[in-house]
Amino acid sequence: MNHVRHPHETVLDSEPPHLMGRWKRDPLMRALTGIGNIWFPLWGSLAPLRETRVDNGIQVLDVVRREVVARDENVIALTFAAPDGSVLPQWNAGAHLDLLLPSGRMREYSLCGDPGDRTTYRIAVRRIPNGGGGSVEVHDTLRVGDQIRIKGPRNAFPLALPGYGSRAQRLRFVAAGIGITPILPMVAIADRMGLDWSMIYTGRSLDSIPFREELARFGDKVEIRTDDEHGLPTAEDLTGPVPEQDAGLTLYCCGPTPMLESLRTHLVDRRDIELHYERFSPPPIVDGTEFTISLASTGESVTVAADESALTALRRVRPETPYSCQQGFCGTCRLHVSAGSVDHRDGSLTEPERDAGYFLPCVSRCRSDGLTVDV
Ligand code: FES
Incomplete structure (x- = not known):
């Protein structure tokens, strides 16, 4: 200048x-x-000793590394750092970041690096061509040297270590495909602390499994099992051998909904076993019935089928409707309802927010014939 x-x-x-x-x-x-x-x-x-600047909960970070971490090349890991190398806010295993993508989309990705590294964050993203566009945008646009705005870290899947808030004596980690991301730092901590742990890691084929090389250091504590070679795992395969009573076992699981549901059903009567899980897809719709959503601004209406979410139906007529977690906890899809009775199924809106007419269409449904939303 x-x-x-x-x-x-x-x-x-x-x-x-x-x-x-x-x-x-x-x-x-x-x-x-x-x-x-x-x-x-x-x-x-002194930048490495200072905490990086956070404005309104948003940090602007540099992409400092990009690497392919699955042999089918559909998963990339991205590492972020503060432009001046300053210290990043701390996180614990199971935490995630919200990425505010250039298109305006917000997407959540689990942190899969080392929580002890205070200067970088690492995430991994599987490319999903027929998804909502977030993963494709990450793959196609984020390169080393670019900047990205992030929120977080936040943790909705914390690890309670035996002896530190958990009565468990053994940990069993269950990961499927990209579900490895929150599990990876958990395994590293369990191993570093000398805990009794094991892991099963499943995927379609060996080439689709991310971070295999990184897990090799744990030897036979990690069992890798692929559908093309062994078929789909049963719930018993996932839990491993479990005594009849007093198993002293805690499971941490991240994978697709059918896998989680099979584990939940299998362990429903085992009060001696803790099951903690995180989904990376919407939860199944239970007791869904068809209803109608009307848009207050135009009078258009759209039918929500019994087996789809209100968000999915809304996005047919308003594809730009924002969303992120699709599980009722991030609040990104929040809408205001001006008529109709909501069947709230989320875990994050407060009573005053519900009383004020807000609802989360990714999980909540309708108790009346229809809802009118202020869209
Ligand atoms: S998308 Fe996260 S609460 Fe609906």
Whole structure:
């Protein structure tokens, strides 16, 4: 940038003279200038000790690494760092970031790096060509050197370590495909702390499984099992051998809905076993009935089938409707209802918000014939 001097501009090239004219340069100003000259270069080099700037919950980070982590090339890992190398807000295993993508989409991705590394965040993204477009945007647009706005980290899937908030004596990790991402830091911590743990990691084929090389260091504690070679795993395959009673076991599972449902059903009477899970797809619709959504602005209406979410139906007529988790906890899809009775099925809206007419169409449904939304 060119610096143009204005006629009345005062430029100080050196410290001003002493006010009483006793010294050519004011001693106090000289001392302050000296301190400044030492401090400002030091401040820059202290960046790794400072926490990065967060404005309104949003940080702007650089993409510093991009790598393919599955042999079928459909999964990439992206590493982010603060532009000045400063320290990032802390996170624990199971946490995720919200990526605010250039298109305006927001998508959540689990952190899969080392929680002990305070200067970078790592996520992994599977390309889903027929999804909502978020993963394709990440794959096609985010390159090393780009900047990305993020929110978080937040943790909806925390790990309670045996002896530190959990009575369990053994940990069993169950991951399927890209469900490895929140599990990866959990496994690393369990191993670092010398806990009794094992893991089963499933996928369609060996080539579709991300981070295989990274897990190799755990040897036979990690069982990799692919559908093309072994068929779909049963619930017993997923839990591994379990005693009849008092198993002292806690499971952490991340995978597709059918796998989670099979585990939940299998363990429904086992109060001695804790099951913690995170889905990466919408939950199944239970007792769904058909209803209609009308758009207040235009009077258009759309039918919500018994086995689809109101969000899916809405996006047929308003594809730009924002969403992220599709599980009723991030609040991105929140809409206001001006008529009709909502069947709230989310876990995040407060009573005052519900009373004020808000609902989350990704999971909630309707108790009346239809809803009118302020869209
Ligand atoms: S998309 Fe997250 S609450 Fe609906």
